[in-house]
Amino acid sequence: MKSFLSFFGIGLFLGILFIKSEVASWFRIYEMFQFKSFHMYGIIGSAIALGIIIVKYLKHSQAKGFWGKEINIMPKEKGFTRYILGGIIFGLGWALAGACPGPMFVLIGTMLPSIIVLILGALLGTFVFGILKDKLPH
Amino acid sequence: MDLIYKTWPWYVAGPLIALTMFLLIKMGKKFGMSSNLRTMCSIGGAGKFVDFFKFDWKKDVWNLYVVLGVIFGGFIALQFLSPTAPQINQDVVIQLQELGINSTNTAFLPTELFSLESVLSIKGFAIILIGGFLVGFGSRYAGGCTSGHAISGLSNLQIPSLIAIIGFFIGGLVMVHLIFPLIF
Numbered sequence: 001m002k003s004f005l006s007f008f009g010i011g012l013f014l015g016i017l018f019i020k021s022e023v024a025s026w027f028r029i030y031e032m033f034q035f036k037s038f039h040m041y042g043i044i045g046s047a048i049a050l051g052i053i054i055v056k057y058l059k060h061s062q063a064k065g066f067w068g069k070e071i072n073i074m075p076k077e078k079g080f081t082r083y084i085l086g087g088i089i090f091g092l093g094w095a096l097a098g099a100c101p102g103p104m105f106v107l108i109g110t111m112l113p114s115i116i117v118l119i120l121g122a123l124l125g126t127f128v129f130g131i132l133k134d135k136l137p138h
Numbered sequence: 139m140d141l142i143y144k145t146w147p148w149y150v151a152g153p154l155i156a157l158t159m160f161l162l163i164k165m166g167k168k169f170g171m172s173s174n175l176r177t178m179c180s181i182g183g184a185g186k187f188v189d190f191f192k193f194d195w196k197k198d199v200w201n202l203y204v205v206l207g208v209i210f211g212g213f214i215a216l217q218f219l220s221p222t223a224p225q226i227n228q229d230v231v232i233q234l235q236e237l238g239i240n241s242t243n244t245a246f247l248p249t250e251l252f253s254l255e256s257v258l259s260i261k262g263f264a265i266i267l268i269g270g271f272l273v274g275f276g277s278r279y280a281g282g283c284t285s286g287h288a289i290s291g292l293s294n295l296q297i298p299s300l301i302a303i304i305g306f307f308i309g310g311l312v313m314v315h316l317i318f319p320l321i322f
Contacts, residue, residue: 011207087305121270
């Protein structure tokens with residue numbers, strides 16, 4: 001229950017944040033890809049800048065997690081093709097749908113049936129990737 | 139209260155996203171949303187057809203709790219805390235009008251794309267479904283999305299994440315500048 005509530009609580013906070021910062025708005029994504037506003041760049045940029053300091057600190061101090069949990073900061077697997085091709089496909093969808101996976105769930109709160117279609121599309125895309133995985137260049 | 143109702147500026151939102159990542163790391167986890175799509179496929183029985191979905195998804199259930207929170211948080215913020223729609227750059231408003239999108243500055247999402255009426259048309263349905271499909275396919279192929287690569291990966295100075303983000307931008311720019319004029 002403690003575990004459920006803490007993760008649910010983080011999600012709740014994140015959901016409000018995705019809406020109040022408007023990163024879940026299709027319009028903001030379009031504006032970003034037109035380079036017409038600093039808003040999205042400021043959000044992603046400042047999150048990364050502070051994130052780098054946080055990760056450096058956690059690694060350097062060898063800090064423990066809450067409740068004595070082990071901290072795991074995993075490096076990404078090396079590679080190029082899968083990252084660039086997967087990235088391009090993701091980017092096409094991000095711009096078209098105006099939502100990445102986090103915002104996709106937050107938009108359920110609009111109560112628009114189209115969001116269900118969007119999420120079903122994402123699940124279908126994930127499923128088809130699973131089928132084709134071994135045939136794709138990595 | 140005014141501070142809550144207004145759009146949260148970038149210098150508030152960005153650090154709060156980093157804080158979320160910090161809390162998840164301290165809880166022994168990581169910040170990444172797209173892996174939930176794989177978990178959901180597995181729970182839905184996709185492992186019966188494809189080995190990629192045969193994994194011990196029970197240890198990723200914590201992330202679904204996060205998703206559940208995100209859904210509730212979004213509902214609260216959209217229904218009670220957001221009296222005004224995003225206010226977009228005026229040049230962009232005009233560009234969108236030329237594409238036939240006139241709901242800018244009056245709605246959170248373009249009604250021309252996301253309204254029930256639109257999604258019941260073949261074209262409208264296809265746009266949303268394909269958009270979602272590309273996000274799902276691409277994020278799993280690249281091994282992460284905006285949260286997993288842009289935030290978590292770059293914070294950890296990962297070159298693969300940088301490559302993925304360059305990909306995100308190539309794809310996004312091609313869509314908005316080359317494909318939008320063809321489909322709208």
